[in-house]
Structure formats: structure tokens, C-alpha cells
Amino acid sequence: MTQRTPDFLEQExxxxxxxxxxxxxxxxxxxxDPAVKHAWLVDSSSRSRQYVLPFxxxxxxxxxxxxxxxxxxxxxxxxxxxxxxxxxxWGMQNFIRPEANWLIxxxxxxxxxxxxxxxxxxxxxxxxxxxxxxxxxxxxxxMYLVHDLNLYNFVIRLNSAxxxxxxxxxxxxxxxxxxxxxxxxxxxEDMPNRRRNFLDLQSAIELFTPVYQLFLSDxxxxxxxxxxxxxxxxxxYVATIxxxxxxLGLVNNKHPLVxxxxxxxxxxxxxxxxxxxxxxxHLMRLKAAQDGAKLPPDERTG
Numbered sequence: 001m002t003q004r005t006p007d008f009l010e011q012e013x014x015x016x017x018x019x020x021x022x023x024x025x026x027x028x029x030x031x032x033d034p035a036v037k038h039a040w041l042v043d044s045s046s047r048s049r050q051y052v053l054p055f056x057x058x059x060x061x062x063x064x065x066x067x068x069x070x071x072x073x074x075x076x077x078x079x080x081x082x083x084x085x086x087x088x089x090w091g092m093q094n095f096i097r098p099e100a101n102w103l104i105x106x107x108x109x110x111x112x113x114x115x116x117x118x119x120x121x122x123x124x125x126x127x128x129x130x131x132x133x134x135x136x137x138x139x140x141x142x143m144y145l146v147h148d149l150n151l152y153n154f155v156i157r158l159n160s161a162x163x164x165x166x167x168x169x170x171x172x173x174x175x176x177x178x179x180x181x182x183x184x185x186x187x188x189e190d191m192p193n194r195r196r197n198f199l200d201l202q203s204a205i206e207l208f209t210p211v212y213q214l215f216l217s218d219x220x221x222x223x224x225x226x227x228x229x230x231x232x233x234x235x236x237y238v239a240t241i242x243x244x245x246x247x248l249g250l251v252n253n254k255h256p257l258v259x260x261x262x263x264x265x266x267x268x269x270x271x272x273x274x275x276x277x278x279x280x281x282h283l284m285r286l287k288a289a290q291d292g293a294k295l296p297p298d299e300r301t302g
Contacts, residue, residue: 006042021045031281032274036106039099039188040201040274046097049200056206061263063210071218081142084215088208089140098191100201105133107273108147109183110280114234115154116179117283121172121241124161128154134185136192145216148224155233171243177287180280201273206266225265228272238279242286 008021021041032040043049092101112130119126129150133139162168191197199207213221 006038006045008041008045030278031285032277033182033281033284036103036277036281039102040277043097043099043103043200044202046198046200048097048198048203053200053203053206056203057266060206060210060266064213064263064265067210067213071213076218079217079220080215081145081220082140084212085140085142085144087211087215088144089136091204091208092136092139093192094194095196095199096192096204097197097200098188098193100199100204101136101191101197102186102188103201103273105136105139105186106183107276108133108139108143109186111147111276112150113179113181114238114276114279114283115150117175117177118158118169118234118237118241119154120176120179122158122162122169123167124158124165126154126158126161132183132185135190144212145220145224148220148227151227151230151234152223155230158237169237169240172241174290175241175286177283177290180283180287182284202266202270205269209266209269225268228265228268231272231275235275235279238283 006021008019008025011019013019013022021044025037025041092104096104108131112128112132115128116130119128129146131143131147131150133143209225212224216224
């Protein structure tokens with residue numbers, strides 16, 4: 001995978017003026033794929049995030065407030081999801097940086113893998129609806145909305161089946177990691193990379209959020225923004241299967257029993273993406289360790 005070299009990797013380290021981005025790049029305290037961390041920090045250290053985001057964020061949040069007032073006087077079920085997704089796909093194609101587009105498309109894939117992991121290791125049969133976009137145009141058929149619906153439907157189906165069978169999630173001695181893999185069909189170099197593709201991930205998310213609110217029903221928007229807090233729920237399921245609840249410290253979006261304001265949905269969506277990447281990185285490490293354990297000793301060492 002060819003990625004641009006960011007300034008913080010080209011500049012010599014100055015102990016009296018250390019680069020925060022270099023510190024984050026070298027840090028290995030969290031399980032995240034190196035290519036993902038590279039793309040994330042290239043995007044985060046961009047001029048767009050430094051100079052554009054501070055202006056976008058307050059206007060985006062003001063738009064959320066005004067649209068919420070408007071929604072009081074409109075039918076609750078009024079929605080234009082196809083138009084929304086065509087607009088989102090157009091924005092991704094024409095204005096978002098390659099690294100940000102890659103991370104967005106990758107998120108749909110690895111989020112589906114996380115749900116499939118829980119389903120495969122649950123004591124009951126659970127239906128899932130995996131998403132696997134191969135290009136930006138694939139998000140147009142309601143993929144953002146389906147991603148949110150998948151989370152809620154999965155929690156409902158899993159717990160309904162557990163209650164009906166009288167079973168509970170528990171530790172699995174040899175977890176099934178067969179569904180875990182890197183979505184290598186997605187490549188940064190295949191993402192649009194024209195001069196106008198300058199917008200960083202967080203700025204794009206802040207802009208997308210009021211657009212999302214405008215074109216979705218009030219119920220759909222509320223559900224979408226609060227689905228971000230299901231990170232902790234999914235984390236608990238995985239931790240139960242792995243008997244590793246100490247890893248719940250990696251979850252940042254907190255529990256959905258305390259819904260948060262939609263005003264900070266853009267920021268929490270960024271945390272949601274990072275939490276999903278860390279969960280995927282952790283499961284990939286466990287898969288590699290399990291696969292290594294199955295090899296003969298001479299193959300494991302060399």
C-alpha cells in the first residue's frame with residue numbers, strides 16, 4: 001500500500017519541540033493496524049483539520065440546533081434517505097482526502113467483521129448483514145443508514161435468541177476468528193486524489209452530521225447518533241467471549257443507557273471509528289496468535 005509520507009516523519013526529532021503526531025505514531029499502547037494509524041495521523045495532521053475544522057465545527061453544531069427546531073414542525077417520519085446517500089457519495093468522491101475515504105469504507109467492513117465474530121462465538125444462531133463496500137459508489141444504496149440499523153438489529157436478535165434459549169454469552173475456549181481479516185480489496189491509492197480532495201475525516205464528519213439530520217427522519221437521526229454508544233455494548237460482548245474485560249478501557253463512547261446530545265455526534269463518530277479499529281486490531285492479534293499456536297514449533301520461530 002502506497003501512502004504519502006507525512007511531515008512529522010520527515011522532520012528530525014527536536015527534544016525541545018517534539019512532534020505530538022510523531023509521539024502518537026510511535027506509541028504502541030493501543031492495538032491498531034500500522035497502516036491505519038499512518039493514514040489516521042496523516043489525515044489528522046493535515047492543514048484541513050488544523051485550519052478548516054475549527055470554522056466548520058461551530059457552524060455545523062448551530063445547524064444541528066436550527067434543524068432540530070425545524071424538525072419540531074415537520075412530520076416525524078419525513079425522510080429522503082436515497083437523496084442523502086447520493087449526496088454523501090458525491091461529497092466523498094469530490095472533496096474528501098484519500099486517507100479519510102479509505103478509513104470510512106474500511107469502517108463498514110471491519111464493523112461487520114466484529115458483529116460476525118460475536119455471532120460465530122455466541123451459543124445461539126444469529127443472522128447478520130455484513131457490509132463490504134468496494135468503492136465509494138457502494139455507499140449510495142443507504143449504506144450509512146443500514147450500518148446503524150445493523151447494530152440495533154444485531155443487539156435485538158442476539159438478546160432475543162439468548163432469552164428464548166435460556167443461554168448467556170460466555171467465555172469461548174477456542175474462539176472462531178475465521179471472519180477476521182484485513183479488507184485488502186480497499187486501497188488508498190484507488191481513492192479519488194484530485195486537488196479538491198482536501199477535506200479531512202473529522203471536518204467531513206462535522207459537515208455530514210447536519211446533512212444527515214436534514215434528510216433523515218427525527219427518529220432515524222436520533223437512533224444513528226446514539227448507535228455510537230453501542231461501542232461499549234459490543235465491547236462487552238467481545239470481552240465476555242474472550243474473558244478479557246480489562247480491554248473495555250479501550251471503549252470511549254460510553255454506555256447507551258445514558259443517551260448524549262446530538263450536538264457532539266461528529267466528535268463521537270470519530271471516536272466510534274477509532275474504537276472499531278482498535279477492536280479489529282485486537283482481534284487480528286489474537287487470530288495471529290491462535291494461528292501461530294497451531295503451527296509446528298520450527299515454523300513459529302522462523
